[in-house]
Every structure is written in C-alpha cells, then in structure tokens.
Amino acid sequence: MMKLLTRPYLTPLLLSLLISACAGMGNQSSLYQQLGGQPAIDTMVDRLIVLHAQTPEIQQYFEQSNLQRFRDKLSEFICFISDGPCEYSGDSMALTHGGMYISDREFNTGVDLMIQAMDDSGISLSARNQLLARLARLRSDIIEQ
Ligand code: HEM
Numbered sequence: 001m002m003k004l005l006t007r008p009y010l011t012p013l014l015l016s017l018l019i020s021a022c023a024g025m026g027n028q029s030s031l032y033q034q035l036g037g038q039p040a041i042d043t044m045v046d047r048l049i050v051l052h053a054q055t056p057e058i059q060q061y062f063e064q065s066n067l068q069r070f071r072d073k074l075s076e077f078i079c080f081i082s083d084g085p086c087e088y089s090g091d092s093m094a095l096t097h098g099g100m101y102i103s104d105r106e107f108n109t110g111v112d113l114m115i116q117a118m119d120d121s122g123i124s125l126s127a128r129n130q131l132l133a134r135l136a137r138l139r140s141d142i143i144e145q
Helices: 002-006 011-026 031-035 037-053 056-062 067-081 093-097 104-120 125-136
Strands: none
Touching: 031 037, 031 125, 037 056, 037 067, 037 104, 056 104, 067 125, 104 125
C-alpha cells in the first residue's frame, strides 16, 4: 500500500475511490428519512383519513372511532416501523383490528388508499414500495379475526 501511495499517478485514483465509498455510506438513510420524515408522514395520514371518508367500504369501520387518536397513533406507528425516532404507544395490530372481521378485499382497498395517500403526499416510489413491503407483513394480524 505504502509503495502504491508513493506513485503519484495512483494517489488521486485511490483518493477518489475512498471518497466515493464514503459518499455511498452517507446515502444509507433510514426509510423514515426517505419518506420525508414526520412532516411527510403526517401529510400522508391526513390524506388517508380524507380518502377513508370518501370510501364507504372503509369508512363504515371508522364510524365510532376517535379520528384524532387514529391520526396520532397511525403517524407514530409509521414513524416506528420505518425506523424513525418514535416509540409506538398504541395497541397492537391484532388487538386493534381483532373482532372487526376485515376481509382480504377490504385490506387490499385500505392498502390501495395508502398508496394513493403516499402518491398525493409526494413520497418517492422507492420509499413507498419499501413501506408497503413492511405493511404487507401485518396482513395476517389485521384481516378476518
Ligand atoms: C397495513 C394496514 C393497516 C395498518 C398499518 C393499520 C394501523 C392502525 C393503527 C396504528 C391504528 C391505531 C391503533 C390505536 O388506536 O391504538 C388503527 C386503528 C384502526 N384501524 Fe387500522 N390499520 C391498517 C388497516 C386497516 C384496515 C384495512 C381497516 C378497515 C378496513 C382498518 C380499520 C381501523 C379502525 C376502524 C381503527 C380505529 C379503531 C378504534 O377506533 O378503536 N385498519 N389501525
């Protein structure tokens, strides 16, 4: 290595490799950051609530709900599962949705509305798909129970 560094024509090459490796490390931001942090998550959740209200199949489930609590807990939950700086203080997905008997089809509609809410909030395609992959794992805790 020392011998290599003493060759003047190789030093710039090694330096540029080192700099690009460091720059690459800097790009490994959390999903929370890629989503746009709390402001983008809050915008997305607000948009989702509007979309729920416009979709009778989903809205029927929220008729007795405290929407302020839903807003706060869902924002916190998304922050938490995207590796953001939050602790989730709401109920588990199984406890929350147990007894609602949400069908597979309704779950898919709910996810479609989340996709729409993310698109409307300017969240990138890559961040959106990563979040969707994490949400999809919750399906069995949420449907038909
Ligand atoms: C991946 C999909 C979903 C996620 C991540 C999710 C997440 C959550 C969270 C974090 C809460 C708040 C829990 C709390 O208050 O402690 C909640 C509440 C609720 N969710 Fe979901 N949910 C999903 C899908 C659905 C679907 C598809 C429906 C209906 C079709 C639904 C209906 C509800 C209702 C009605 C509440 C309010 C419960 C209450 O008022 O006590 N959720 N959900």
